[in-house]
Amino acid sequence: MIVKPRIRGFICTTAHPLGCAESVDAQVRTVKAQAPLTHGPTRVLVLGCSAGYGLASRISAAFGAGAETLGVSFEKAPTEGKTASTGYYCNRAFERAAAREGLWTETLEGDAFSDALKAQVVETLKARGPVDLVVYSLASPVRQDPETGTLWRSAIKPVGERFHVKTLNVDKGEVHEVDLEPATEEEIAATVKVMGGEDWERWMSTLDGAGLLAPGCQTVAYTYIGSELTWPIYWHATLGKAKEDLDRAAAGLRQRLASKGGDARVAVLKAVVTQASAAIPVVPLYASLLFRVMKEQNLHETIIEHIWRLFETGLYGSQAGLDAVGRLRLDDWELREGVQREVKRRWPVVTTENLPELADLDEFRRAFLQVFGFAIPGVDYEQAVNPLTIEPVPAP
Numbered sequence: 001m002i003v004k005p006r007i008r009g010f011i012c013t014t015a016h017p018l019g020c021a022e023s024v025d026a027q028v029r030t031v032k033a034q035a036p037l038t039h040g041p042t043r044v045l046v047l048g049c050s051a052g053y054g055l056a057s058r059i060s061a062a063f064g065a066g067a068e069t070l071g072v073s074f075e076k077a078p079t080e081g082k083t084a085s086t087g088y089y090c091n092r093a094f095e096r097a098a099a100r101e102g103l104w105t106e107t108l109e110g111d112a113f114s115d116a117l118k119a120q121v122v123e124t125l126k127a128r129g130p131v132d133l134v135v136y137s138l139a140s141p142v143r144q145d146p147e148t149g150t151l152w153r154s155a156i157k158p159v160g161e162r163f164h165v166k167t168l169n170v171d172k173g174e175v176h177e178v179d180l181e182p183a184t185e186e187e188i189a190a191t192v193k194v195m196g197g198e199d200w201e202r203w204m205s206t207l208d209g210a211g212l213l214a215p216g217c218q219t220v221a222y223t224y225i226g227s228e229l230t231w232p233i234y235w236h237a238t239l240g241k242a243k244e245d246l247d248r249a250a251a252g253l254r255q256r257l258a259s260k261g262g263d264a265r266v267a268v269l270k271a272v273v274t275q276a277s278a279a280i281p282v283v284p285l286y287a288s289l290l291f292r293v294m295k296e297q298n299l300h301e302t303i304i305e306h307i308w309r310l311f312e313t314g315l316y317g318s319q320a321g322l323d324a325v326g327r328l329r330l331d332d333w334e335l336r337e338g339v340q341r342e343v344k345r346r347w348p349v350v351t352t353e354n355l356p357e358l359a360d361l362d363e364f365r366r367a368f369l370q371v372f373g374f375a376i377p378g379v380d381y382e383q384a385v386n387p388l389t390i391e392p393v394p395a396p
Contacts, residue, residue: 002384003083005374007171010279012372016381017078019373020089021096021390026376027056027304028097031063034308037316040065041133043214045121047072047112047203049094050087051371052274053222054137056307058094061133064311068104070124070131072117074140075109078387086372092390104128112138113199115146122210130214133315134207136200136221139276143194146202152193156280157183158237165232166347168285170278170368173361175352178281183238195242197221197249204253204264217262218315219253221246225268225331226286227340229347233282247325254326267310267328272303273367286343288359289350290334293342295360299333306330 006013044061048054049071061067073091078084091107098105106124110117125131144151163180183191192198200221207213223243226234234240246266253264271277271287278284294300301309314321314328321329333339346358355361369375386393 001081001387002382003387004381005369005372011275012369012374014372015083015086015089016373016376016379017083017089017385017387017390018383018392019370019376019379019381020086021093021373022376022379023370023373024055024059024090024093025097027059028063030302030304031060031308034064034312037065037311040311040316041067041131041218043068043070043129043131044133044135045070045072045125045131045207046135046137048135048137048139049073049107050075050085050090052137052139052272052303053269053307054135055090055094056304057135057137057311059304060308060311061135062094062098062103062105063101064308065316066103067133068128069098070121070128071105071107072112072121073107073109074111080388083387089373089390096390111144113140113143113146118203118206122206122212125207125212126210130212130217131207132214132217134204134213134217134219136203136219138199139274140194143199145193152190154191154194154242155183155187155238156191156233157181157187158232159183159188159241163232165282166285166350167281168288168355168361170284170361170365173352173355175285175350175355180233180281188238188241191238192242192245195239196245197247198245200246201249201253204256208256213257213260213262215260215262217257217260219257219262219264220267220315220328221250221265223266223268223327224271226271227335227343229344230282230286233280239280247327250326265315265322265326265328267314268323268331269310270301270306270331270334272306273364273371275371278368284364285350285359286347288355288361288364289343289346290339291363292358292360293339293346294333295363297336297339299336299339301333
């Protein structure tokens with residue numbers, strides 16, 4: 001079948017198997033071109049391993065340090081007439097690349113919030129050995145409480161009062177303004193339940209109780225703070241409340257791991273295009289402006305470049321860049337005074353008409369398509385593929 005992107009709002013309902021595979025292989029090549037980590041991890045658990053920062057973390061650990069990796073993600077398998085989720089193909093591509101290098105890896109696909117999946121991870125690691133790095137990179141709009149069965153749904157809304165803001169219709173390339181209603185207390189609490197630190201703590205407690213945290217084990221969870229332009233819908237909103245709870249969890253885990261010589265950190269990362277970020281009002285316009293400015297100042301990073309910098313200078317470097325709360329700050333390039341000054345200068349004057357001169361909408365659109373394996377250099381999208389595999393269809 002010929003696979004093309006089918007986009008509905010902020011979701012692409014198809015994924016290209018060969019495009020996803022090439023995307024993974026390209027990230028592997030990027031990491032292998034760097035000097036290897038001399039004191040990197042040896043066995044890593046990546047929760048949310050199949051896309052974005054989680055996938056980049058798994059690639060960095062495996063191909064930058066030779067680490068064994070166990071990945072966890074929730075995926076949809078393919079059928080003969082329908083493609084799988086993006087992460088399904090990325091997981092297969094990662095496993096193929098690891099096998100070529102003789103690296104042990106295993107992937108468990110299921111609900112990472114469930115105790116059943118946690119038990120699977122425990123059994124897998126008991127046969128292999130404890131981990132010295134746990135990456136928490138789960139992104140989901142819903143979470144079922146494993147104890148009560150309650151299904152919590154997050155809400156991306158401001159807190160306190162209505163928010164009037166400029167935003168961008170990515171499909172039409174139109175700048176317009178919207179009013180966003182504030183969240184209720186129930187919506188705030190539900191968002192904290194889904195995106196806060198509770199599940200991260202549950203994972204670490206499960207692993208520790210099973211004796212599967214190696215001496216010196218580190219754990220890191222990813223967050224985003226952004227600039228003043230995005231704070232009303234991000235940091236000072238429901239998402240920010242959840243991220244504050246992530247900070248709370250990190251402090252407790254840091255104290256717990258200290259007896260093992262370990263550490264727990266929240267890493268604040270840069271703005272990137274993901275399926276989730278594309279759905280957040282303000283973010284597409286802010287990101288499009290930011291990408292243009294960072295490119296002009298030679299500061300733009302891809303996801304894999306950004307995570308490699310985290311591994312090289314943060315997790316396994318000097319950790320110079322901790323803020324007052326103890327977070328690892330990898331958003332330092334985004335928040336440089338010169339970058340933010342220029343983005344803020346452009347923000348009030350950007351319109352649909354001058355968008356091409358002030359922002360990089362093409363980069364945002366391309367990055368969005370690449371999440372699903374499209375717009376990947378070197379891939380022939382007119383070639384028929386078998387949705388059941390990441391291998392090319394043999395020529396007749």
